[in-house]
Amino acid sequence: MNNKFEKLLIRFITEDKENVYRLAFSYVKNAENALDIVQDSIHKALSSSEALKSEGSIKSWFYRIVVNTSIDFLRKQKRIQLVDDKTLELHSTTGEDVYHDMDLEKALEELPPNFRTVIVLRYFEDLKIEEIAEVMDENINTVKTRLYQGLRKLRVKMSKEILEGVK
Incomplete structure (x- = not known):
């Protein structure tokens, strides 16, 4: 080196x-x-x-x-x-999640990795689109598309969770 x-x-x-x-x-x-x-x-x-x-x-x-x-x-x-599903159910808590701020984190985890990576690098690591393209070894337009599609999916997912919480 x-x-x-x-x-x-x-x-x-x-x-x-x-x-x-x-x-x-x-x-x-x-x-x-x-x-x-x-x-x-x-x-x-x-x-x-x-x-x-x-x-x-x-x-x-x-x-x-x-x-x-x-x-x-x-x-x-x-x-x-490591643990089968029955054992996990027995040891898990049965109460509702009281942390409403966790919805964003949960919704982010449910996104496909390419969308999640672009969103995390852009908004949590504060990288520019060009830097994200370099990190992911992708075209700049591909990164922009994934960012906007990922945000749209995130918005839909978050609004569904809010509506389900109201019911």
Whole structure:
């Protein structure tokens, strides 16, 4: 690895560690798993630094690694079912969810990964459309379309939940 890129990468990760952690956490919703994803992402970035084309694209390059690592982690977790459904029902609480702010988080989780990723990167990580396109390795127009479609799906989902809550 080029020593200059290694120092630049280490400086970036050190300065932006909260945002990187928050991005990983937005996928897995678990502190330990998010830390594991960040650690794996750092390892992948250090071992594949030759893929970094320029110093200016380090943020989007590293964010892409974090997003892909998070998605890979979630795919692996879907294959593992630690508890059967009956056991889960027995141990779960039966009361209604009293936290109304959780509706947005729940609705976001129900979106397909491509839509959720665009929305999280745009509104929670405050990336520009061009940066999101770079992170996702997609065309800018594709990112815009996914953003608007994702927001529309989110709006529909949220309004349905509000209407169901009124009944």
